[in-house]
Amino acid sequence: MSDTQPQAPAGPPARKRTPRHATVSAVRRVTPHLVRVTIAGPELAAVAPTGHTDTYVKLVLGELADGRPLLRAYTVRARRDAGDTVSGEAEWDLDVVVHGDEGVGGPWATRAQPGDPVTFLGPGAGYAPDPEAPWHLLVGDDAALPAIAAALEALPAGAVAHVVVEVPGPEDELPLDSAAHVTLTWVHRDRAGGGLAGAVRAAHAAGELPAGAPHVFLHGEAGMVRDLRRWVRAELAVPRELLSASGYWRRGSDDEDWRARKGEWKAAVEQDDAALVG
Incomplete structure (x- = not known):
């Protein structure tokens, strides 16, 4: 490449993702292959609703060999405000598919216990059904x-x-x-x-x-x-x-x-x- 050839403009800086923290408050086997993990904590209350039904978080479930976080994405199946819960804290339900010891998220959900700390990124979102759609x-x-x-x-x-x-x-x-x-x-x-x-x-x-x-x-x-x-x-x-x-x-x-x-x-x-x- 010639020293005088124009350089491509630099792209936007990588968006910094701030980890959020919560605690497992309940775990329930919904079906043989689906475990509902409920997380709670004050940081959840500070997150405004996205307005989308496909709202998801990326759980930090470990670390890869190169130092990057090991992430798995899960939909927020339901969220409840602090005033609507027995614990008095905001709660989110995360439904995790489980196939025995396969993968990372399923075994985590199977082992999860109330009181376990949870770190996650997000939430992100991308879909909500259009009420005006014909079907x-x-x-x-x-x-x-x-x-x-x-x-x-x-x-x-x-x-x-x-x-x-x-x-x-x-x-x-x-x-x-x-x-x-x-x-x-x-x-x-x-x-x-x-x-x-x-x-x-x-x-x-x-x-x-x-x-x-x-x-x-x-x-x-x-x-x-x-x-x-x-x-x-x-x-x-x-x-x-x-x-x-x-x-x-x-x-x-x-x-x-x-x-x-x-x-x-x-x-x-x-x-x-x-x-x-x-």
Whole structure:
């Protein structure tokens, strides 16, 4: 490179993330594969609501070999103000998927006890159901179930939602409350039928989905999300502004590997959109 060649402008400085602190106040096994960890403390009360149903925090669950914090993201399933709790402190519920000793977050939730300290970053947020949308399509696996449940509770009476959720088995199904008119389909993992994408396509082929472009929440395994994202964009004519789609995890990758490769996935999604336009 020539010494006289202009240099690219420096990007914005990295945003400093300030850790927040809380304490585990309760732990409850909601289903065989879902543990609800409730955290409490004065720092929670100081955090203003985001206005989004998919509000999440990143728990600090250790340290990587290079010194960076070991982080895992979880949706805030519910929050209660200090005046609404027995403890007199603000509380947040975090629902954590557990598959035995696999991963980091599940074993942490299984071992958690009231009084344990918790450090987290955030919260962040990125989705809330548009009450003016003609209808809503919410699709995800058990990792996305807390955000889907929160979105359904936020929908007003008269709203229409079609929901497809994948869980390990029938014992992992949960009652989902909503004032909206909800059509709910449970998909059990590793059963024949094409999984989440197959269930959504089958509902469309059977004429069960309403007309018009829905507001879509599509979160879960990255391969499924990309596949179904292409389909809803092309077949249901969903514009990007009515689509929240994210790969929470990727089959065959651990969390750290998936974090390192997620940029490639996002680039592939951009190519999918470019192909639709072209």
